[in-house]
Amino acid sequence: MVKKPIYVTQSSLAPLEEYMELLKGVWERGILTHNGPLVQQLEGDISTKLGINNFVAVSNGTIAIQMAIKALELKGEIITTPFTWIATVSAIKWEGCTPVFCDIDPETLNIDASKIENLITDKTVAIIPVHVFGNACDVESIEAIARRHNLKVIYDAAHAIGSTFKGQSLLNWGDISATSLHATKLLNTAEGGGCITDSYELNEKLKRIRFFGHDNQKNIVEDGFNGKLTEIHAALGIANMKYYDRVLEDRKEKYIYYKNSLSNFSKISFQEIKFGECNYSYFPVIFETEEALLITEKKLNELHIFPRRYFYPSVNTYTDIVEYQSTPISENISKRILCLPLYLQLKKEEIDLIIEVILSA
Ligand SMILES: Cc1ncc(COP(=O)(O)O)c(C=O)c1O
Known part of the structure; x- marks a missing residue:
């Protein structure tokens, strides 16, 4: 913990x-x-x-x-x-x-x-x-x-x-x-x-x-x-x-570290960067099922680690605010995506712990 x-x-x-x-x-x-x-x-x-x-x-x-x-x-x-x-x-x-x-x-x-x-x-x-x-x-x-x-x-x-x-x-x-x-x-x-x-x-x-x-x-x-x-x-x-370049560089380093550590694991996938160079400001992972996400999230929460279900739910399902229009891919992915902690002060040991929990969950 x-x-x-x-x-x-x-x-x-x-x-x-x-x-x-x-x-x-x-x-x-x-x-x-x-x-x-x-x-x-x-x-x-x-x-x-x-x-x-x-x-x-x-x-x-x-x-x-x-x-x-x-x-x-x-x-x-x-x-x-x-x-x-x-x-x-x-x-x-x-x-x-x-x-x-x-x-x-x-x-x-x-x-x-x-x-x-x-x-x-x-x-x-x-x-x-x-x-x-x-x-x-x-x-x-x-x-x-x-x-x-x-x-x-x-x-x-x-x-x-x-x-x-x-x-x-x-x-x-x-x-x-x-x-x-x-x-x-x-x-x-x-x-x-x-x-x-x-x-x-x-x-x-x-x-x-x-x-x-x-x-x-x-x-x-x-x-x-x-x-x-x-x-x-x-x-x-x-x-x-004054610290913007450092923050940008740090996100990229940590993003690559997460990705290298998790990419052999076939049960999760990643957002694809097809156009241009991303700022790597978030590290989203996509689980095979919502159930797998919930199990992993619970294990992380037990250790006081709080990733975020972002974006969840898909905005077209907020029917108090918008008229529902079907967008099956967004609805499906938003149930299975979790953004992992990623920020300047986050330590390598903390990332290692998060990776370990994900792999074991
Ligand atoms: C995709 C997207 N659009 C708009 C906004 C709104 O930005 P703000 O919180 O500065 O109003 C956010 C906030 O995080 C966002 O994630």
Whole structure:
């Protein structure tokens, strides 16, 4: 049994003194929010680090998706994946659109691009795929479909900071990418997120939407709301940014270690990385049956190790919130998938123990 419980993840945090140093500046300036200097610095730092044009920092990843929908003025059906966190779908619904579920590829666990076109109707306005666990979607096929049918694409890139496709940030794909800087993400501001787009006009519009719809003269010119990130959160992001490369490297090392140790074991399988380079931010394993997963989870829990059933259940089955549409692959995989602990502070002995329990269970 481990002394302290091991959860699926732990936030990566810069040394407290470095964060406090940035906070001193906030106290001196007395500026806590409203696109302050630290928010602007964080946006610049993230853009430079990832090689993206712009990053509009917002208060969380869910708002980032909503703002993307709002900026593109979408009204109608949006094709998305059921194998995601509820936030993808709640953002669609909060913007008055209707989610239409497209089943997933059983290997990549991302939306199956070959099934999208069958779901397009005269009400379809956009596709919102998710780069699940940082694993790139088939972005080229999705772009080709969107072009053929004149649809917008918003990527839910909540997991995708640090992932690349053909050597460039995955966040460069789509009309807009929406990411998360939540406490559990590779780079975090406790709560936070961002919108990324190549379009100058959309970028400016997103900034107005974030700030109640104000233009530079304080006229209300958009149907906006409050999506602002605070200076306190931005300071944490800037402090954490210094350790981002280390965090990224560490995830990859541990991911490979887990995978090498478990890959001879025929009773579990892994998410396939077919497109681009993943950020390895999660380590999901897929069991042969839900029963096998439950037995393993129980044994781990007895040792105070708490992996997470993520994503479970498949979002199309939340019938209080959405109309059920059958997506058998997502429904089946979501019952059999478990994300194992993976974070900077996780020790090799702890990973060895987790592997041992899985193999013996
Ligand atoms: C796939 C996905 N989309 C959207 C979100 C929402 O992000 P946030 O928690 O920053 O609102 C999450 C949260 O983890 C997520 O996993």
